[in-house]
Amino acid sequence: MSEPQRAGTSPVPGAPDGGSDAPPVPPMVTVRGVRRTYGAGRAAVHALRDVSLDVAPGELVALVGRSGSGKTTLLNIVGGLDRPDAGSVTVGGTEVTSLDEAGQVALRRDLVAFVFQTFGLVPVLSAAENVGVPLRLRRLAPADRERRVGLLLDLVGLGDHADQRPGELSGGQQQRVAIARALAASPRLLIADEPTGQLDSETGLAVMALIRAVVEAEGMTAIVSTHDPVMIALADRAVHLVDGQLTDG
Numbered sequence: 001m002s003e004p005q006r007a008g009t010s011p012v013p014g015a016p017d018g019g020s021d022a023p024p025v026p027p028m029v030t031v032r033g034v035r036r037t038y039g040a041g042r043a044a045v046h047a048l049r050d051v052s053l054d055v056a057p058g059e060l061v062a063l064v065g066r067s068g069s070g071k072t073t074l075l076n077i078v079g080g081l082d083r084p085d086a087g088s089v090t091v092g093g094t095e096v097t098s099l100d101e102a103g104q105v106a107l108r109r110d111l112v113a114f115v116f117q118t119f120g121l122v123p124v125l126s127a128a129e130n131v132g133v134p135l136r137l138r139r140l141a142p143a144d145r146e147r148r149v150g151l152l153l154d155l156v157g158l159g160d161h162a163d164q165r166p167g168e169l170s171g172g173q174q175q176r177v178a179i180a181r182a183l184a185a186s187p188r189l190l191i192a193d194e195p196t197g198q199l200d201s202e203t204g205l206a207v208m209a210l211i212r213a214v215v216e217a218e219g220m221t222a223i224v225s226t227h228d229p230v231m232i233a234l235a236d237r238a239v240h241l242v243d244g245q246l247t248d249g
Contacts, residue, residue, distance in 0.1 A: 026093070028189060028221040029055035029078060034087035036073050036244075047073040048084070049244040055223060060215050062232045063225040065241035071225040072193055074241065078223065079112045079191045080104040092188050109137060113187035115211075117197035119174045121166040127177045128153065128162040134184040152180040155217065156210060172203035179210060183218055190215065190222040196231065205230055 031053040038045045047070045055061050065071050076082040078089055080096050081104075089096040092111055099107060108114070113134075121130045128149050135145040153159045156176040166174050175195060182190060192211060196204030208231045215222045224231060232238045240247045 025057060027054040027090075028057045028059070028092060029053070029223070030088075030090040031074070031078065032088050034074070034077060034084045034089065036070075036077065036082070036084050046244050048077075051087070051241075051244070051246055053239060053246065055221055057221055058215075058219060059237070060212060060222045060224065060235045062235035062238040063223055063241065064227060064232060064238050065225075066227070069241040070244040071241055073244075075191050075193050075223065075225055079114060079189075080107045109134070110185065111187060112189045112191060113182035113185065115175075115178050115182050115190065115192040115195045117194040119166070119171075119178045119198075121174055121177060121181075123166055126163050126165055127158060127169065127173075127180075130166070130177055131180045131184055134181065138185060148184060149180075152183055153177075155183075155214060156180045170203070171199050172207060175199065175203075175207050176210065179207070179214065183214060183220075186218065188220060190220050192222065192224040194225055194227075196226070196228060204228065208234055 031051055034048050034051045035046075036048040038047060051070075051074060063071050063074065073082065077084050078091065078096065080099060084097060087097070091107070094107060094111065096104070096107060122133070125133070128146075131149045131152055132145050135148060140148070150159065150162070153162055156179055158173060158176055158180070161169060161173060166177070169177065179195075190211075195211065196207050199207060208226075208228065211222065211224065211231075212234045214220075224235065226232065
């Protein structure tokens, strides 16, 4: 029996598939000619140099590169946290680089979610309350909010820890709460910047496997920056950044 393909490992969208009449599926993320420089003159740092990239719907892409290679800058630009000096970015049909501040806020509220290595949980809130924050911002009815929070905590294996605060949880558990919070508003794109950077190898492996599982369970697209070979192996494909430029790895 042949092994089933993961999302994103099928032929390139729009390529011939043996007679199917289905229209081409546009990329979830399109990056074209993006450049970003910090500073000027001899002190200038060219974080990104003419970067172009497509990410298909449902694909999990590992963004690989050393510290300072431009990974975080690229993720921030895709997610609307930063603007390029040149080039364009489109996410789910929305041209991110043309959005005003209100549009960027809406993008991060409704379309894109982030997971960082620092977790970013509110210390005085319980795990359930942290996960529910995005749903409060969307003014979801309390009963619907509680139902969604419960489902997500069960999904990440923390259903029995709903009432605990971040300080009462391990690093791996805190990252699981952060992942659940990122999924709360059903984003179409998950951006994770070194999500296992503060975790030991065993916990990191569990978190990476969880990201793989929730991407498939929630039908999302994901871009994860990492240098961890296990995360790279779990991804559908890896793209490599070296000194701000994409390479063949």
